[in-house]
Amino acid sequence: MIHLKNIEKVYRTDTVETLALHNISLDIAKGEFLSIMGPSGCGKSTLLNIMGLLDEPSAGVVNIENETITGFSDKKLSRFRNRKIGFIFQSYHLINDLPVLDNVELPLLYRDVSGAERRRLATEALEKVGLSNRMKHYPSQLSGGQKQRVAIARAIVGRPDLILADEPTGNLDSAMGNEIMEILEQLNRNDRTTIVMVTHDEGMARRTHRLVRLFDGSLVSSNSFYND
Amino acid sequence: MFKNYLKITLAVMRRRKFFTFISLFGISITLTILIVLTAFYEHMFAGKYPEVYRDRSLFSTMIEETDTSTGGMRRGPMSIYFIKKYISTLKTPEKVGFSSSPNTVNTYGNGKKLKLYYKYTDANFWEILSFEFLEGKPITQQHFDNNEAVAVINDETRDDYFGKGVSATGKTIEINGQNLRVIGVVRGSPITRMMVSADVYMPYHLQKVDPLTTSFNGAYQPIILAKNERDLPLVQAEFNEVVPRIPLQQDGDFKPHVLNAKLELYFESFMMSGPFGGSGNGEAQRRFYIFATLFALFFMSLPAINLVNINVSRILERSSEIGIRKAFGASSKTLVYQFVLENILLTLMGGALALIIAAVFLWWFNASHFIDYADLAINWTVVIVTIALSLVFGLMSGVFPAWRMSKLPIVEALRA
Numbered sequence: 133m134i135h136l137k138n139i140e141k142v143y144r145t146d147t148v149e150t151l152a153l154h155n156i157s158l159d160i161a162k163g164e165f166l167s168i169m170g171p172s173g174c175g176k177s178t179l180l181n182i183m184g185l186l187d188e189p190s191a192g193v194v195n196i197e198n199e200t201i202t203g204f205s206d207k208k209l210s211r212f213r214n215r216k217i218g219f220i221f222q223s224y225h226l227i228n229d230l231p232v233l234d235n236v237e238l239p240l241l242y243r244d245v246s247g248a249e250r251r252r253l254a255t256e257a258l259e260k261v262g263l264s265n266r267m268k269h270y271p272s273q274l275s276g277g278q279k280q281r282v283a284i285a286r287a288i289v290g291r292p293d294l295i296l297a298d299e300p301t302g303n304l305d306s307a308m309g310n311e312i313m314e315i316l317e318q319l320n321r322n323d324r325t326t327i328v329m330v331t332h333d334e335g336m337a338r339r340t341h342r343l344v345r346l347f348d349g350s351l352v353s354s355n356s357f358y359n360d
Numbered sequence: 361m362f363k364n365y366l367k368i369t370l371a372v373m374r375r376r377k378f379f380t381f382i383s384l385f386g387i388s389i390t391l392t393i394l395i396v397l398t399a400f401y402e403h404m405f406a407g408k409y410p411e412v413y414r415d416r417s418l419f420s421t422m423i424e425e426t427d428t429s430t431g432g433m434r435r436g437p438m439s440i441y442f443i444k445k446y447i448s449t450l451k452t453p454e455k456v457g458f459s460s461s462p463n464t465v466n467t468y469g470n471g472k473k474l475k476l477y478y479k480y481t482d483a484n485f486w487e488i489l490s491f492e493f494l495e496g497k498p499i500t501q502q503h504f505d506n507n508e509a510v511a512v513i514n515d516e517t518r519d520d521y522f523g524k525g526v527s528a529t530g531k532t533i534e535i536n537g538q539n540l541r542v543i544g545v546v547r548g549s550p551i552t553r554m555m556v557s558a559d560v561y562m563p564y565h566l567q568k569v570d571p572l573t574t575s576f577n578g579a580y581q582p583i584i585l586a587k588n589e590r591d592l593p594l595v596q597a598e599f600n601e602v603v604p605r606i607p608l609q610q611d612g613d614f615k616p617h618v619l620n621a622k623l624e625l626y627f628e629s630f631m632m633s634g635p636f637g638g639s640g641n642g643e644a645q646r647r648f649y650i651f652a653t654l655f656a657l658f659f660m661s662l663p664a665i666n667l668v669n670i671n672v673s674r675i676l677e678r679s680s681e682i683g684i685r686k687a688f689g690a691s692s693k694t695l696v697y698q699f700v701l702e703n704i705l706l707t708l709m710g711g712a713l714a715l716i717i718a719a720v721f722l723w724w725f726n727a728s729h730f731i732d733y734a735d736l737a738i739n740w741t742v743v744i745v746t747i748a749l750s751l752v753f754g755l756m757s758g759v760f761p762a763w764r765m766s767k768l769p770i771v772e773a774l775r776a
Binding site: 181184186187206207209210211213214215219221225226227229230234237238239241242243247286290 | 361364367371683685686687689690692694770771774
């Protein structure tokens with residue numbers, strides 16, 4: 133599903149050069165649920181952003197679904213993201229000025245989908261995360277857990293093959309975090325959606341198929357939990 | 361998608377009320393001024409009462425004779441002789457009428473001194489124009505044939521001279537020491553329609569100076585009605601063929617070699633000697649449109665720059681939204697489209713507000729009698745110009761900030 137080869141990421145200013153990722157090579161299979169752990173600043177989110185095509189590596193090759201992502205135009209890149217990838221962020225990143233239903237519809241706005249079909253699919257996605265009764269609410273009227281469930285609905289509404297979750301339970305208490313994790317597990321199990329999740333929570337990470345650890349921008353270990 | 365953009369536009373407007381107020385205030389005041397100027401232009405130059413056929417009419421305010429040997433020049437309105445001999449005889453027009461330039465006269469009526477504008481006309485003048493007769497009838501050829509001392513007056517003159525609501529037809533009004541029988545009362549027209557507006561209209565045979573002098577120069581302006589708009593160039597071409605064949609008149613030492621006379625559309629004849637005056641054939645109108653466009657752009661540029669600044673400062677505020685939209689598939693082009701559309705929605709709202717403010721101002725202006733019979737109005741032309749101005753304003757102030765917003769890197773946008 134995802135093949136990363138010799139990924140480097142360097143942030144440069146006039147005087148300083150910071151190596152955020154160093155020689156990362158990683159293969160993620162279709163239908164895999166992978167977690168990434170590591171101390172703050174070790175490059176987890178940077179790696180996730182590169183996988184999600186939100187950021188470009190300084191060197192190395194990103195290949196998603198047998199397509200090598202190089203020299204893509206802005207339009208092609210946007211289309212690729214729109215069709216293939218769904219994002220879940222720690223701080224939800226919902227548009228506060230739009231009601232829940234419109235937030236969930238967002239990825240479909242950039243596809244050739246009619247308004248009625250958009251509403252149907254968004255309603256279906258909200259039902260999946262148990263929030264069909266909050267469609268007309270605004271994000272400010274929801275709890276943290278509910279916001280994250282809206283974010284999950286938005287991530288899955290376009291039925292992407294890959295979901296990238298950047299600390300999806302990071303802002304939630306353990307009960308809420310557990311609920312979110314259950315939804316992700318269901319998505320992975322029932323829809324065979326590939327999920328890559330950055331987390332600080334060892335317990336959550338152990339519920340995934342595989343855990344990779346980063347340290348100072350390098351991949352230091354990879355543990356499989358398939359047999360647990 | 362449009363509904364989504366509209367929702368977010370309204371939400372942003374509601375969220376930042378002060379910003380919305382400042383933006384709408386700047387947009388609507390700017391557009392109000394431009395709308396009022398457009399309404400004035402319409403008032404001056406569109407075919408309005410009683411010149412409803414102005415679109416298929418030609419005018420000539422000047423005839424020019426030049427003595428190239430001495431450099432001497434004689435310039436002014438035409439004589440009846442010239443009009444009758446060289447314009448009324450044209451074959452292509454439907455009808456040719458004429459009237460004198462307006463003059464003023466003091467008279468006394470209803471116990472007070474009145475200053476009145478008067479005009480001499482021929483009979484065709486009344487057939488070309490669409491005056492609304494409140495009572496009586498127009499001057500006809502019969503009045504000329506019978507050499508009758510008659511007048512048509514407007515409603516304000518009737519009210520001032522005979523008393524408000526009193527019928528004037530058949531009564532006598534004294535103008536320039538002549539007692540004239542009032543044969544009709546028309547609804548007045550604003551003085552800005554100089555070719556046709558007056559308080560009192562009289563047949564030209566009542567003019568004290570011999571109206572049939574054979575000089576080319578006089579005090580009259582012809583109105584030439586073509587059969588339709590398409591015929592206007594034909595009429596002009598026919599007259600242009602006639603002019604070089606007109607025998608020039610020697611007047612003492614003044615020996616003209618060149619005669620210059622043209623039939624023009626109203627705007628051209630009005631602007632003939634003004635800053636937009638050109639060689640005719642619509643050149644003055646083209647020059648005016650270019651000037652008006654440049655003026656409107658310049659006038660809108662300052663508030664547009666202000667709006668650009670406000671919009672650019674909003675980039676940070678909306679960076680999260682930009683990041684989200686990009687992450688979920690919006691291309692930079694789509695975002696430019698969204699933000700420009702949002703800005704155009706804002707300027708269209710400003711335009712709608714400006715139309716309301718302008719309508720109130722024009723209503724007040726018409727009622728104020730700064731110009732009697734002023735009929736400035738928000739018509740379809742004004743509405744279309746307002747929409748066009750709003751769109752241009754929206755583009756001027758929206759494209760650059762939208763482009764800046766769309767170029768924001770996703771990761772930075774999400775982090776902000």
